[in-house]
Amino acid sequence: MxxxxxxxxxxxxxxxxxxxxxxxxxxxxxxxxxxxxxxxxxxxxxxxxxxxxxxxxxxxxxxxxxxxxxxxxxxxxxxxxxIPEPKNIVDLGLIVALDNVRDPGNLGTIIRLCDWFGVKQLICNEGTVDCYNPKVVQATMGSLTRVNINYLNLSNYLEMTKQPIFGAFMEGENVYSAELPRSGILVMGNEANGISSEIEKLVSKKLSIPSYGSVETAESLNVATATAILLSEFRRTTER
CATH class of the missing domain: 3.30.1330.30 (Ribosomal protein L30/S12)
Known part of the structure; x- marks a missing residue:
């Protein structure tokens, strides 16, 4: 009872x-x-x-x-x-980093995408929604159990890493023709504002997903959708 x-x-x-x-x-x-x-x-x-x-x-x-x-x-x-104690970050392989992703559904979906594409490490800055928010947990469909998530000062982490840093931007290099490594950090930004100027300065290479529709009528892709496309390309090009 x-x-x-x-x-x-x-x-x-x-x-x-x-x-x-x-x-x-x-x-x-x-x-x-x-x-x-x-x-x-x-x-x-x-x-x-x-x-x-x-x-x-x-x-x-x-x-x-x-x-x-x-x-x-x-x-x-x-x-x-x-809620477990956070595990140490393993700065190897493909990593996703989130810069102020606020929507619980988006974070939950991104955690599922990390699980699907074999990304073991997800790094979030403090402005990103809590991964234990009930809506996030529900949206992960259990993938939260298989992805290591850390919340930290993202700019400090990116300044210290030796990995190449990729960021999603409207004006970046076409992801379908870019050379993508097996190991690196993919930064995804806020739903409304994208990657912050502070984090942008630390990005080694800007990537974009080209639009094949009308630029005048189509807005930018949802951050979770964009993450899916970019992770797919990282995996596809390194599996050749």
């Missing part, structure tokens, strides 16, 4: 302040919870309408689930997991 204190705790975890204070985040749905249970993440408590995982759980009703879920259509189970 769901207690008022449990409901209050779970509801508070929608806010980054309370996720940090309690060291907990929310995972919802059978598939998502299953992914995290089968990872190195430590589960704190499970709330479910059914016995799904042969683990201790708080038996709740559909009404209770609706009270604590952040989804419009809750799916049987909600889990609380502990």
């Amino acid at each position: 769901l207690s008022k204190s449990q409901q209050k705790l779970i509801n508070s975890l929608q806010n980054k302040k309370y996720r940090k204070k309690n060291g907990l985040f929310v995972v919802e749905g059978v598939k998502g919870v299953s992914e995290f249970l089968n990872s190195k993440y430590i589960h704190h408590e499970l709330f479910s309408t059914e016995d799904l995982f042969s683990l201790p759980f708080v038996d709740i009703t559909e009404t209770d689930l609706n009270k604590i879920s952040f989804l419009q259509s809750p799916n049987k189970v909600l889990g609380l997991f502990r």
